Amino acid sequence: MQQQLIDRDLAVNWHPYSQMKTSYHLPIARGDGANLYDYQENRYLDMVSSWWVTIHGHANSYIASKVYEQLSTLEQVIFAGFTHLPAITLSERLFQLLPLNQKKAFFTDNGSTAVEVALKMCIQFAYNNGVQKTKIIAFKNGYHGDTFGAMSVSERGQWTAPFADLLFEVIFIDAPTAENLESIKKIVQDHAEQTACFIYEPLVQGAGGMLMHRAEDLSELMSFCKSKGILLIQDEIFVGFGRTGTLFAADQLEEKPDVMCFSKGLTGGTMPLGITTCTEEIYQAFYSDEKRKALFHGHSFTASPIACAASLASLDLLLQDDCRSNIERICKSHAAFAKRLKKSVKVRNVRQTGTILAFDWVTENETSYFNQIQEKLFKVFIKKGIILRPMGNVLYLLPPYCIQQEDLDYTYETILEVLNNNNI
Numbered sequence: 001m002q003q004q005l006i007d008r009d010l011a012v013n014w015h016p017y018s019q020m021k022t023s024y025h026l027p028i029a030r031g032d033g034a035n036l037y038d039y040q041e042n043r044y045l046d047m048v049s050s051w052w053v054t055i056h057g058h059a060n061s062y063i064a065s066k067v068y069e070q071l072s073t074l075e076q077v078i079f080a081g082f083t084h085l086p087a088i089t090l091s092e093r094l095f096q097l098l099p100l101n102q103k104k105a106f107f108t109d110n111g112s113t114a115v116e117v118a119l120k121m122c123i124q125f126a127y128n129n130g131v132q133k134t135k136i137i138a139f140k141n142g143y144h145g146d147t148f149g150a151m152s153v154s155e156r157g158q159w160t161a162p163f164a165d166l167l168f169e170v171i172f173i174d175a176p177t178a179e180n181l182e183s184i185k186k187i188v189q190d191h192a193e194q195t196a197c198f199i200y201e202p203l204v205q206g207a208g209g210m211l212m213h214r215a216e217d218l219s220e221l222m223s224f225c226k227s228k229g230i231l232l233i234q235d236e237i238f239v240g241f242g243r244t245g246t247l248f249a250a251d252q253l254e255e256k257p258d259v260m261c262f263s264k265g266l267t268g269g270t271m272p273l274g275i276t277t278c279t280e281e282i283y284q285a286f287y288s289d290e291k292r293k294a295l296f297h298g299h300s301f302t303a304s305p306i307a308c309a310a311s312l313a314s315l316d317l318l319l320q321d322d323c324r325s326n327i328e329r330i331c332k333s334h335a336a337f338a339k340r341l342k343k344s345v346k347v348r349n350v351r352q353t354g355t356i357l358a359f360d361w362v363t364e365n366e367t368s369y370f371n372q373i374q375e376k377l378f379k380v381f382i383k384k385g386i387i388l389r390p391m392g393n394v395l396y397l398l399p400p401y402c403i404q405q406e407d408l409d410y411t412y413e414t415i416l417e418v419l420n421n422n423n424i
C-alpha cells in the first residue's frame, strides 16, 4: 500500500463500513499492544480487538519470534497424508483445555470453514450411520460466517438477501430465557427425528448485537437436544480463548457439546486458522476402510504450520498468570463501569459477559436515526483516538487483554463524556 499522510481530523470523513461509494479506509502503519498507529503516528486504541481476534495485542514479540522460528523450519506441507509437530502439539494442548469428550481435531483455515466442517460432520455422521437426518436448528440473530453453509445457519438479512433462494432451510429458535425454554423445547421436539444438529454461539451472540443469554438456560436446552439425539455444535469462534472470562464458554456450561469450532483468538489473532473438534463417537463414524465414509474437506492452507506455531505461542501467553489477571482486571473494570453506565438515560440493556461489555445507545428519534448513529458514533470516537465500531445502536467494548488500565479508563470516561453531550 502506498503510504498516505493524513491526520486524525480527516478521519471524520471516513466511512467505517467499507465497499460503499463513500467509503474511505484509514491506513494503519503499525500496531503495539492495544494500540494502532496511522502514518502520522496518531494513536488509536483498538477497543474491538481488530474484529475480535487480537487477544494479546498487536505485533506481540513472543508470537512473532515463534512464527519466525517456524517459518525458517517448515512453513508449509500438504496436510493430506502428511502431518507435522505444530499441528499435533496444538491438538494435544487444546484437548487438555477443552471438555473431556472432545477427542479429535479437524483443521481448516478460518472460522466460516470451521463451521462448514462442523455442519458436514454432523450431516455425514447421520449419513454414514444410515440415518436420514438433514435438518439443522440454529438461533435467531446468530452469526456463523459468510460461506454458504454458514450463511444458511445465520440470521438472514440484507447481507444474505441476494442468496436467499440458495440458502438451505434451517429451523430458527429464540435464544433461551427462563420464560421461553418450554416453548423452545416444543419446537425442538417437533423436529427432533429429522434433525442432525443444533448450532449455537454459547453465552454471547456476537454479530447479532452482543446478545447474551444465561449459561443455565443454554445448558438446559443443550441437554434437551442431546436427549433427543440431536448433535450439539458449539461455535466458540468468537467467545473462545478467554473472551467470556473463562478460557472457553464451555467452562461455564453443565452440558458438553459434541462438536466445537475455533478460530479468531486461536492464533492470538495473528493469522487465519480454523479448528473443528469432535467426540470419539463422531470420529468413529468416519474411521473406515470405505473411502466414501471419509470427510472430504481440505484447503490449501489447512493446518498451516506457521498458524499452528502462532496458536501454540498464543496459548503459552494465555495460560500465564499475567494474562489471567489481565482478563480478571478487565472483567472487574467493565462491571464497575456498567454500574455508572446504567445511570445514563441514553443507555439501555447494559450487559456484560467476561471481557465483553455492550449496551444500546438510546436516541430520541430512534427509527430514523438508527442507521446514522453507528456512523456518527464511530467518527466521534475515532476523533478521540478510540476504535469503537457500533452495530446499529449497539456499542460494545472488547479490548485486547493486555490493554493498560489507564487506556481502559480513558475509554470509559470518553464514553460518558459523549453520552453527556446533547448534540449526539
Ligand SMILES: *Cc1c(COP(=O)(O)O)cnc(C)c1O
Pocket (backbone or CB within 6 Å): 110, 111, 112, 113, 115, 143, 144, 145, 146, 201, 206, 207, 235, 236, 237, 238, 239, 263, 264
Ligand atoms: C467471526 C465468526 C465466524 C466466522 O469466522 P471467519 O473467520 O470470519 O470466517 C463464525 N462464528 C462466529 C461466532 C463468529 O464470530
